[in-house]
Amino acid sequence: MKADLDPKSRLFVALDVPNVEQARALVEAIGDAAKCYKVGLELLFGGGISFAQGLKAAGKDVFLDMKLLDIPNTVQMAAANIAGLGFDYLTVHGHDRKTLDAAVKGRGNAKLKLLAVTVLTSLDTSDLREQGIATIEPAELVVHRAKLAKAAGFDGVIASGQEAALVRKAVGPGFLIVTPGIRLAEGPDQDQARVMTPGKAIVAGASHLVVGRPITQATDPAAVARHFVEDIAKFA
């Protein structure tokens, strides 16, 4: 899927570090080996927004993993503000159409791509039951919400490698499927329970991969990032 994309632009390096100093050191060490960075809630409160603006100024793509969820007016205004800052990707919880529509409205004509978080991969069937969701399994809910996100005008979803094939079948080509939990065949899994190699995730239908610790904790982050990009290119 999305074979037209340059392999390097299909890799998001997750900057899951507490402060800007560590983030800057990583980006410097990675150099030209990666083009896109994910800034999440941890770095957000360590100076992440101005750091992310610096990344943009340096020609990188920025994925703000903010997982917005609030009343429509708040989501709309937050999406509008984020779009105005020139970032490339933003996550919004994709539970309901009102929230999705509000984010699309807030984004307006900006180039910001909206990605829906369908069901967090930390949640299993028993967690859905606890929430009062009684009749559906997580994978079915992921597909249901992916269709909802597409209908609302979202650009894509976050989905595990296991769900990528189901989602791709449901939404067709072109819709972005951004997949975390990616490990090289020879590396450790860390705490990710359902891991997949880059090639398998791409073949399953992922358009982009999110990779954190295998790159950020490597002795040579640039070499490992290059390895991921090579694997993406092989299977694209």
Ligand code: C5P
């Ligand atoms: O270090 P690792 O490669 O496991 O990092 C994966 C990144 O993807 C982290 O930023 C994590 O928050 C994110 N993520 C995930 N599973 C999800 C959604 C996001 O691991 N379902």
